[in-house]
Amino acid sequence: MNEFELIHRLVADLPRNDTVVAGAGDDCAVLDLGLGDRWLLFKTDAVVEGVHFTADTPPEKVGHKAMARCLSDIAAMAGTPSSALVTIGLPKDFSADRVAEIYVGLKATAAKHGVAIVGGETTTNPERIFISIALLGTVEKGKCPLRSGAKNGDAIFVTGELGGSLAGRHLEFEPRLAEARWLAKHFQIHAMMDVSDGLAGDLRHVLKASGVGAELLARAIPVSRAAKVRFKERVTTTPPLVAALTDGEDFELLFTLAAKDAVKLKDEWRAAFPGVPLSCIGKITAAPGLRLRDERGVKELAAHGYTHFT
């Protein structure tokens, strides 16, 4: 049983109440607690030593990554983050200096985005450091793009460049909070999420939630320089396009909007965020499934078949 099968089983009959606008299955939970014209966003995300970082990772960057991952989920809802709690599991022989430096990163990244750290907990996790961030944010009611809103004919966009994040970006990325709020303010975004598990896999979540399919254009996918260098220098055997489709930890925004708005978006984006690439990578289709079009034609992207594309 993989992670997604397990989650599917666990979330089958979760208790609900009348405050829940969107529960398990989106980037954040969306709650209506009577906050005037705003909804509350609620999210947790964990990083674990040996899984998401190593004993050699500079501790400030560990703290940055832990906070930024969670902020990226608030961004995916076009939200504004507000406050965080930090849960940290520590081995008995932890280095207080290392933990304090992790906190330097947590605090700096929180402060940069106006987030208060309002408490948390230290506990014991004997073999490795385990950090879970719980984050609250808010978003204007009705201005919160869910995964389920993609429509047949939509253009699919992604910010930044994809693949090869392990070369360094996964420790240094900046969550696309300003970009996401700008998008939701100026355009009718139909669906949005952040790319954390790889473009192909994450796009599938949007397609499933929306009951649609998609066709991607291979040459339009923004492959990162890191993915190309890692392949060229044989750090990895993953071809750059496959890396861009599957690597994960990109923390870019993936979203769809009506095709008629695509040109206007490209123009206004260039003026608003001149340093951030924005790519139209394909279109939403009524036919289900995920397909990739390249110079040789159109191929179905099977869920576990990426390594066949070279």
Next chain:
Amino acid sequence: MNEFELIHRLVADLPRNDTVVAGAGDDCAVLDLGLGDRWLLFKTDAVVEGVHFTADTPPEKVGHKAMARCLSDIAAMAGTPSSALVTIGLPKDFSADRVAEIYVGLKATAAKHGVAIVGGETTTNPERIFISIALLGTVEKGKCPLRSGAKNGDAIFVTGELGGSLAGRHLEFEPRLAEARWLAKHFQIHAMMDVSDGLAGDLRHVLKASGVGAELLARAIPVSRAAKVRFKERVTTTPPLVAALTDGEDFELLFTLAAKDAVKLKDEWRAAFPGVPLSCIGKITAAPGLRLRDERGVKELAAHGYTHFT
């Protein structure tokens, strides 16, 4: 460096913003996000296999304990819980059935208290299960007893019985949500917290936050039957009174209010919660420190000196 010294170092300069009513250092963070006449309560709490439960613990009870601990912190603020996120770190060879049964406990306890489970995360923690609950609740503005409100002359009360929780209660306790809301509604509670690390240690947090001291009356402390049995049957060498002062995991309410209200409280409590003991265990003093009065006189309770009391 112990846990409290580390926390003291980490929370020294946490980023804040103007939504924070109370941050690190109370049972929950208290936030003013514009929720009409209510504040938001925000809390995380973790349980770790081998630390808070064992591989033999019935998994439903693990789920119950994880959720109930966090609910007990909402109770300590006289709040009403609303929604939860569940973060669970799993070894690679986890049993899906065991995890599903943990969720049965999580869901049942959440549902019992009107709490929606609105998502969460599964991640990898190779050696052991790690469960962190993030919980949101609300409380009427100004009706939220902090740790810092205890006043010289206050009577100190505790619900239930203390000590020996490891005999079973730590897996089965019910958070005192209804009792706490009743207290805040009908009485002017000056300070409140839940007893999770042992009465003596937890009361010290109230004393420090409030800038006062306390004198406890040994014979008034409600020692649990479990603590007595465990000592008599030599499961533990901890004398029952010391167990009641130091065992931890009681999850009872510890609170103070003006001495003039104490008799009225005892009378009305008996009518409202006939099955739940309520004990007046001592008084708040202007002189700092924590003292215990027994038939031999008054002794200072040193922070690490409990084992001297027999």
